[in-house]
Amino acid sequence: VLPKGEYVLVNDILNKEEEELTAKVGDKVVAFDDEAPIDTVLGVEIFPVIHVKTQEKIYVGLEDLVQ
Secondary structure (H helix, E strand, C coil): CECCEEEEECCCEEECCCCEEEECCCCEEEECCCECCCEEECCEEEEEEEECCCCEEEEEEHHHEEC
């Protein structure tokens, strides 16, 4: 589970459809509730968070985040 809170990205996040950067290292993201993983990719649990700058939902793994 990803605890509710504000996090900073430590990896760039790509938009898979358009293969463009949706969020960069150092950007802030927020989990408004404790989030359960929505999927697992290559053994990495994936969580939905809100990108503060764009207010878009993006998907990250725990290794993409620091508090």
